Amino acid sequence: MKKLAECIAQYIEDQCGDASLQFWLSQNYIWPKKAGDREALYEKFNLQDWxxxxxxxxxxxxYVKxxxxxAAVEKVLAGTAGDADQFSAIRFFLNDWGKVNVSDETLRRLVKLRIGMAGPDDVLAPAGTIDGINRPRSRFALKATGTEKTGNVSSWSKYLAVAFPEWALIYDSRVAYAINAIIYLHGLADEPLWPMPDGVNSKLNLIDIETIILASQGRQRRAFEKLRALQGAPHRVSRFRDTLYHDDKDTYQLYLALIEKVHSILEQSGKVACTSAGQIEAFLFMVADGDLFEMIAERALAPAV
Structure with missing residues (x-):
């Protein structure tokens, strides 16, 4: 993971040049992507009781907005606001800002689950112990009792990021795509892939980065040998996948450690000022379907010579 962290840090430095990461984000971060959606979002935020x-x-x-x-949502969740305001704030942040379809029942459970959670070691449980929103089981589990419905990682990591901003980060399809793209572009053949949760970005679906990586030079033979070794085994493809990716139950915690390592490398280098791990997360979010996507497309579609 050290080499991957170094490659991510190098990519950030290449993109930012002499500017700070916050300045780069102020110039390049756009969310939501459509101007009309952004204006409606800001207006709705201004009308909230909290x-x-x-x-x-x-x-x-x-980016500043x-x-x-x-920060406003974080303040509501960290203060003495009642359950109604906390519920309203997190519904706005996940459903309106995050554009993820989370039911009110799930949101109420997420607010309840905040009680007693103290740090990153508390956010993981064996994969499959919690029901997901869009499928029977969540690929990444959040520690809870019984069959608490907390959704997949794209939903609950957004919640954790505002409920516990001192350590939690958002992990979604864009972030995973960006990390896998850097693995591919830097030829990190020994680096496990990062599972990509279901997302709403149709652009990223145009080029399957995971398949490209498996078929790339340095991985293709190894992947084929692993698949052939499972000949005749039950659930062969699923077991094959497990050999290539980080384990679902470990991925989120490993992601937090990876971004913290990138942050540390940037601080030691001093070339690009980075004031928080959240800035690195926001950077990966933006380059996934921007510069990185263009680089992947150009390399993947280049004619063989």
Missing amino acids: TESAVDVRDDSC TSKIK
Whole structure:
């Protein structure tokens, strides 16, 4: 993982040049992607009962406005607000800002689960112990009792990121795509792949980064040998997948460790100022269907010589 962290840090430095990561984000971070959606989002935020300071849609960058919204939600969850305001704030952040379809029942359970959670070691449980939203089982499990419905990682990591901003980060399809793309572009043949949760970004579905990596030079023979070794075994393809990816139950914790390592490398290098691990997460989120996607497309579609 050290080599991967170094490659991510190098990519950040290459993209930012002499600028800080916050400056890069202020110039390049756009969410939601459509201007009309952004304006509607800011207006809806300003109308919330729990909003203390309105966002001026004419001022600041998209990243600054998004940071203000995130900070406002964090404050509601960290303070003495009642359950109704906490529920309203997290519903706004996940459903409106995050654009994930999370039921009210699940949101209420997430708010309840916050009680007693103290750190990153508390966010994992054996995979498959918690029901997911869009499928029978969640690929990444959040520690809970019984069959608490907390959704998949794209949903609950967004919640954790505002409920526990001191250590939690968002892990979704864009972030996983970006990490896997860097693995591919840097030829890290020994690096396990990062599972990609279901996402809403149709652009990323145009080029299957995971298949490209498996078929790339340095991995193809090894992958074929692993698949052939499982000839005749039950659930052969599923077992084959397990040999190539980080274990579902470990992935989120490994992701937190990876981003923290990238942050440490950037601090030691001093070439690009980075004030938080959350800035690295936001960077990966933006480059996934931007610069990295273009680089993957160009390399994957280049004619053989």
